Amino acid sequence: MQRYNLCFLGFGNVGRALARLFGTKAAELAQLYGIDCRITGVATRRLGWLWNAEGFKLETLIAGNMDQANIQQARDLGEWLEKAQPAAVLETTSLNVETGQPAINYLRASLQAGAHAITANKGAVVYGYEELTDLARRVGKRFLFESTVLDSAPVFSLFRECLPAVRLRGFDGVFNSTTNVILEAMETGRTFAEGVKAAQELGVTETDPSHDVEGWDSTVKVCALATVLMKTSVRPSDVRREGIRALDAQTLRQARAEGRPFKLVSRAKVAADGSVSASVRPEQLSATDPLSCVRGTSLAVHFELDMMPGLTIMSHRPNLQSTAYGLLADFINAIRGS
Amino acid sequence: MQRYNLCFLGFGNVGRALARLFGTKAAELAQLYGIDCRITGVATRRLGWLWNAEGFKLETLIAGNMDQANIQQARDLGEWLEKAQPAAVLETTSLNVETGQPAINYLRASLQAGAHAITANKGAVVYGYEELTDLARRVGKRFLFESTVLDSAPVFSLFRECLPAVRLRGFDGVFNSTTNVILEAMETGRTFAEGVKAAQELGVTETDPSHDVEGWDSTVKVCALATVLMKTSVRPSDVRREGIRALDAQTLRQARAEGRPFKLVSRAKVAADGSVSASVRPEQLSATDPLSCVRGTSLAVHFELDMMPGLTIMSHRPNLQSTAYGLLADFINAIRGS
Secondary structure, three states: OEEEEEEEEOOOHHHHHHHHHHHHOHHHHHHHHOEEEEEEEEEEOOOEEEEOOOOOOHHHHHOOOOOOOOOEEEOOHHHHHHHHOOOEEEEOOOOOOOOOOOHHHHHHHHHHOOOEEEEOOHHHHHHHHHHHHHHHHHHOOOEEOOHHHHEOEOOHHHHHHHOOOOOEEEEEEEOOHHHHHHHHHHHOOOOHHHHHHHHHHOOOOOOOOHHHHOOHHHHHHHHHHHHHHOOOOOOHHHEEEOOOOOOOHHHHHHHHHOOOOEEEEEEEEEOOOOOEEEEEEEEEOOOOOHHHHOOOOOEEEEEEEOOOOEEEEEEEOOOHHHHHHHHHHHHHHHHOOO | OEEEEEEEEOOOHHHHHHHHHHHHOHHHHHHHHOEEEEEEEEEEOOOEEEEOOOOOOHHHHHOOOOOOOOOEEEOOHHHHHHHHOOOEEEEOOOOOOOOOOOHHHHHHHHHHOOOEEEEOOHHHHHHHHHHHHHHHHHHOOOEEOHHHOOEOEOOHHHHHHHOOOOOEEEEEEEOOHHHHHHHHHHHOOOOHHHHHHHHHHOOOOOOOOHHHHOOHHHHHHHHHHHHHHOOOOOOHHHEEEOOOOOOOHHHHHHHHHOOOOEEEEEEEEEOOOOOEEEEEEEEEOOOOOHHHHOOOOOEEEEEEEOOOOEEEEEEEOOOHHHHHHHHHHHHHHHHOOO
8 A cells, every 4th residue: 555645736627526525535446446545635725735744534524624733824835745755746726727726836836746646727737738748748757638628438548548549530529518518408498698698597507608608628628639739739710610699599599409409529640740620619410420319418539540540439418526637637647656 | 669460360351450550550550669570470370370489571462472482380389389470469360259269278378488468359358368378477468358349438447447446337339330231221211221231331341140140259259248347247147138129110210210219229237236137128218328429330339337327338340459558558567557
């Protein structure tokens, strides 16, 4: 058995779900991988840089009770890492669409402090993939981010481990739950506003749904996938982006009745010269397109490979636990050297 | 750069496609993994146990020309392995539904001779998984079989590498191209016989389609998946099996018109007591079932996991090259220690 200290940078819904997972999966982690974990650092904007070298009491931590013995406050990230001594930092701070900061700074510091850097932050991948991957290699640690696109359905680990020597020619996908729920609501006669409400009730969208509706969430995901899998830096400004606001209910209903529904499709393709073109826009799918099968909050990506005519991965009804699992899977893979 | 000898046991369509792949992917194998391969053994029932310590000339081998210099005939499997000195044996002999032989004997001998054992043979997995996996572990080699179920869309490697500490509760899938093509032909007004012909023309079925039509191919695949992923030996006699012959065209057409098509569904579930129940039978799918999206020769499997509500993997229009790629991916993973 080997003991590992964990630091949680960010402790919102996903962070708490992940902490819970480390509890419920403790026996399997021990039995299957000889892993014994304790959380020695939790940092949030509100609480600051909290640490406890002996490990936080998990139950009270998840309940939000920070009134535990031996919790100390570090003055900054640097001291926090130094005191908490993490084997891995699990980073779940808010997305910054323009710079990926401060997540990138956090992850860089974590690697430099000798910890694996594991994140759910798409921005860190889009703007920091090359730098953080190089740094990770140099310090002998891992920079992993499975939860960033399909909420834990494997895509990055899939290519890394299961598809060696394959060339990715293109992909298309449905990457945003909110817009899919809105479109399906309008297909059944409800209004756009009612669709937004339905998505909010399902817990997949923010109070201001613009980020999803204008296609920004999908755009950042396309950039993350293309940057990593096509080995070409693709930024949001490179993506031809169009949200769903212009679609009218009548058109959507008619399309669905024909079995050829509209979806907000994220797409990227490698041209003959190796350059990458990417778009996020409403598209009407053919009846046989695997993406036409995506329902409700589910997500999917379809890959076109030189070695396979087509490979589709679908993640059904992703929830906080499945998103948290992506981070846990990354942690296990970092530790066991995958 | 490291040099590896390869032995091909069986050299039919898949074997030749794989040999071709080692040629076309030679540059990537060298550049990405430092791998340099040569085929030093080819064995078929018709030709016997051929070997050439210097390596067969690839082009003429693929063309079926065995009239090359320095080809020698070993008297049996044992001498063949000893002379050809393989780092890996790529086994693509015919399926035996009842015993998995002689494939299991071939793979056992390969491992004992110090070679990785890589197969496309479902029977070897169903009847030999435990024994060959244990033996592989003891001799420090790998026993891998990605091509056996979804033709190369990762399922075994997916669980092994990308889904650590996950519990599989059940799966269902469409595992047979022939029956899917037949059912879709009948849905559009053609006869069963015309559907069989269409499947044969697509190259996915044997002259006698009974193996597919009676559900045997799907049954063996269910057994392979359940045995490995649910860690419980499931044999064909444990599977409740029903083929597609009883389905009439009218029923199929009506079902498709309602958007709720019939498919030959392969299913396995883990009960509360840990036992596994499995079936292969025609089922009418709901309109939102991801399997209802499977078209033509495509295959799919849907997993129900404790960590994810649902994960679907779809392999579109699998062909000889994609099946061969599964074996190549296994070889690369065996070599790089994944």
